[in-house]
Amino acid sequence: MKLILEFVLKHIGETVGGIIGLVFAIFVLIFGFWKTLFIFLCIAVGIFIGGRYFEKKKLLEFLDKHLPW
Numbered sequence: 001m002k003l004i005l006e007f008v009l010k011h012i013g014e015t016v017g018g019i020i021g022l023v024f025a026i027f028v029l030i031f032g033f034w035k036t037l038f039i040f041l042c043i044a045v046g047i048f049i050g051g052r053y054f055e056k057k058k059l060l061e062f063l064d065k066h067l068p069w
Contacts (some may be wrong), residue, residue, distance in 0.1 A: 008015050027036040049062070
């Protein structure tokens with residue numbers, strides 16, 4: 001167990017990339033390529049908006065700036 005932990009910590013980028021690739025492959029097998037792409041796009045948009053909101057910027061100000069009213 002200690003050997004595995006040392007390997008993961010030494011190669012953290014490769015480990016994270018491999019896990020992301022595995023998750024993407026599972027999603028493609030379950031949902032199909034385009035639905036998976038849509039899911040990951042929604043996740044990215046959610047992360048972006050959530051990051052802007054929690055940087056002490058108000059959500060309404062963000063929407064006013066980026067959406068035409």
